[in-house]
Amino acid sequence: MDLTNIFMIAMVMVAIVLALAEVLKNTFKINTQYMPITSVVIGIFLGFAFWPLADYPVYVMLMAGFIAGLTASGTFDLLKAAKKEGEL
16 A cells, blocks of 8 residues: 555545534634644544545554645645735
8 A cells, every 4th residue: 555545535535624624613613723633633533434434444544534634724724824815
């Protein structure tokens, strides 16, 4: 197994992590400074939840979830910076 498979799984999970993190942020009024860790936790949870559906070991799915969470938090930060820049 190579990293390409892990990144392909993570790419699919990024959109789900972004959506769930945004819903949690608006529902529970989570401070934006906690959004990166929230995204990583959601990603790891999704990796574990999708593990029975995949043909990969659990550690591969957890790693894909971790990568998806990191990517989603980076995307969140980029969107936040672009929004601030557009307001100026």
